[in-house]
Amino acid sequence: MQIQAPDIGVDKALVAEILVKVGDHVAVEDSLLVLESDKATVEVPSTAAGVVKSILVKQGDEVTEGVALIELEEQAQASEATTTEAPKAESQKAEVKAEKTEDQPAPVAAKTANATQVVDVKVPDIGVEKALVAEILVKVGDQIETEQSIVVVESDKATVEVPSSVAGVVESIQIKEGDSVKEGVVLIQVKTTTTETASAPQAEPAEAEAPASTSTTTGEVEITVPDLGVDKAVVSEILVNVGDRVEAQQSLCVVESDKASVEVPSSSAGIVKAIHVSLNQDVRQGMPLASIEVSGEAVPATAKAPKASPAEEVRSPATKPQPVAAQTQSAPAQPEKLSKQQEADNAKVYAGPAVRKLARELGVVLGQVKASGEHGRVMKDDVFAYVKTRLTTAPASPTTQAAPAASGLPALPDFSAFGGGEVKAMTRLQQVSVPQLSLNNFIPQVTQFDLADITELEAWRGELKEGFKKQGISLTILAFIAKAVAHLLKEEPYFAGHLADDQKSVLLRNEIHMGIAVATPDGLTVPVLRNPDQKSIKQIATELAELSQKARDRKLSPKDLQGANFTITSLGSIGGTAFTPLVNWPQVAILGISPATMQPVWNGKDFDPRLMLPLSLSYDHRVINGADAARFSNKLTKLLKDIRSLLL
Structure with missing residues (x-):
């Protein structure tokens, strides 16, 4: 069977991401792909269970309702699911029609x-x-x-x-x-x-009078203030004078508000007969700006009324071909305000469809806008505030250096003289990580290195591992470390805090939510372990396994990735002796764990073989002092050396 594009409330949408591949087994309601429009970002679910036989679209394709997206080799029960969908869809359409009927006046x-x-x-x-x-x-x-x-x-x-x-x-x-x-x-x-x-028949006399007025070769059209998106604006500049000849779409004046600066165009070609506004005057939507005498055009008797749309006025017949040519030249195809790279950067920012549309219209890169909404959501007012700041800030003096890219680095040089190269797109997860990782450039980061003796801890884990395995739980050393770190964060709350926006205070969190870095085929992702300080080792081990599996299966929800105030990242058994993890803003600290190795440790008389675990604690030096970091690291090594007392 074929899975088709659903009705998402718009005529067409773009395929933003394909979440499955050929051969994947999917269940009913499993998300197959992501569609995006100006009004919605929607994951399209499967209406049946089965195996993906073929993918009929590719990323970037434009699709409409009913277009086939995925072909499934369905299981037996899928037929029942599809038969129940049709009546439901029909009943929904019937309800919509019924509601529309109720909304209409009797x-x-x-x-x-x-x-x-x-x-x-x-x-x-x-x-x-x-x-x-x-x-x-x-x-x-x-x-x-x-x-x-x-x-x-x-x-x-x-x-x-x-x-x-x-x-x-x-x-x-x-x-x-x-x-x-x-x-x-x-x-x-x-x-x-x-x-x-x-009242509809009353419009007929006006229409009947129209032929009489069309015989006139001249007439006046009143140009009014369009919808500016604000209650009122100020006339900052008048671009024409009485007696000037203007073309259709030629700008008449500039009006400004706190949110926009807009040139108001003429909807018709002709001679300016009167200007109805003055400099610095407050104007609102619908107020008259100027009167244009249209020569050689059929002007209806209601020409002064603002009911005639600009599109209708443009289509009015003219006796001369020149105005049409001028009109064609005056309305060239508008260039895209954002590059494809900037569009991709915008897609990674947390914002609603209307805000994204506004950003495209104004040529704003959302990553440069300071968000004021909950969870870092960019609001419309944030975009307007950004534009206003840019308009009122003096432009930087031009230089001969290469224009910086979005990351702040200059553009890449041309390598064609050195054998060239091939551009390979990063995974979507890697692309989303770029702006977040770039924030680390603004954090003065220091890393404290230490070694923890986990000989006894590993021996105890070995005793418990078999019993946990029988319960279907994989007991890793990470579960013990998460528990120990959570205990320490209660004693050292600044390590789980955030630097406030005023740069003069620290936000101390009431709960511990710990990010755990997980490597997936698409890149690194950081799901959040909730309240580990309130959970047992068994609960932590179970949830770590569940989060890791969801990350690898790409089943993490946005909530699974939000709210962390400390992060642990582990190289596991991959290799290495130490590394410098990057602090994940807005957090102020992160713990890196390298593979443990057997090392000779002096006990005062001779050397003992001990299992030593390398720890790398990176921290934001604006919030954490070096002595505090050394103390935190030392406490952690002692807890890991003898963790049993913590669990009593």
């Missing part, structure tokens, strides 16, 4: 001039049972349009902006950020104003 209401009603806007089917309200995009009293995004909801599989099904004024907001919602839950209530249908 024919009787058409007799009333203006009828108001309060409509509940509910959570649509977002493909998961429940999701969290991540951001509320409107407030009580806001005037909203149909399809305007009102809230952002998040789940493990998707970040979705929920649009309003009606236009009107927000009467009340029924949810708050952090609430768990599901399909059918009321999000907001909107007061709508329904205009009588009898």
Whole structure:
């Protein structure tokens, strides 16, 4: 059977990532690939269990609803799953139609001039049972349009902006950020104003008068302030004078707000007859800016009304071909504001689809924007604040050096004279890690090295290992180290803290959440072990095994990777004697573990063979003093030498 692209609320989407390969066994609801659009990032689940026979799309492909994505060689029970999906989809469509029908005013209401009603806007089917309200995009009293995004909801599989099904004024907001919602839950209530249908025939006389006015060779078109995304703006520059000849799409004036600087274009070609604004005047959407006398164009009687769209005005017939040619030249294809590399950098930042779209429109690299949202989420206001800062900051003086890349390094030199090379894309996991690792350039890091005698600890682990194995638990030395470190972090809270944004204080955490670095075929990932200080060695060993397996199977959820305040990274039995692990911002310390080796240790009389474990404690020197790091490392070696007292 074929797995097809579902309805994600937009006409088309891009294949951002393919999560399976040919030959993989998948179960019902296993994620197959990731689709992205301006409004949503959605993981497409399998509707049946089976084996991936072929992958019909590739990364970067543009797909629409119903396009075949994956071909499955399904198991017997898959047929039952698919048969139940069709009625469900039909019933959902029926419900949507029913809701739309309810939203429409009854024919009787058409007799009333203006009828108001309060409509509940509910959570649509977002493909998961429940999701969290991540951001509320409107407030009580806001005037909203149909399809305007009102809230952002998040789940493990998707970040979705929920649009309003009606236009009107927000009467009340029924949810708050952090609430768990599901399909059918009321999000907001909107007061709508329904205009009588009898008003439609009234437009006919105007249309009837249009032919009379089209016989006139001249007429005036009023240019109004477009939607700037803000309540008001200031006219900072007027670019034309009365009597000037302007072309369609030629800029008339510049209006500025805290969030944007916009050139307002003329929708028609003609002569400027009047300018209705002055410098430094506050203007709002719909206010008249200028009057243009259009020569040789058919101008309807309602030309002054701002109802005619610019597109309709452009399509008006002209007696001369010159305006058309000028119009074609004045609307060239806009170049992309972001390079493909910058688009890729933006994809790694935690932000909603609307914010990503705004960043593309403004040419902003999200990695350079300071996030103010929860969990480091970039908000729209953050992007506007970044743009405003850039606009008000003096540009750097030009130099002859190579332009720096996003990482701050100059561009690569040309190697064609030295045999050339071939560009190989990094895995998605490696790409996501680049900006995070680059933050280490801003951390003054020091590494403290030490050796822990784990001879007795390893002997005890050997005694316990067989019993754990019978219970299906792999008991590694890492479980003991995690327990010992968690105990120490309670005594030394600064090692589990964070440097505050003001650079003058430290945020001390109330709980211990420990990142454990896991090597996978795609690269290094760091799932989080929750509250190891409150768990037994057996519980820690079990959870470490589960997290490692989920990491290798690419089944980690975003929550599995968030909230750590200390990290342990181990080379295991790979090799080496010591290394310098990088502090993982916003943490201030990380412990590296190298392979243990038998070494001769002087006991005062002779040398004893002891199993010694190399430890590498890297720390942010702004928060941790060298003496504190040495003390922490020394305490850890003593705990590992005799850990039994800790577990009593």
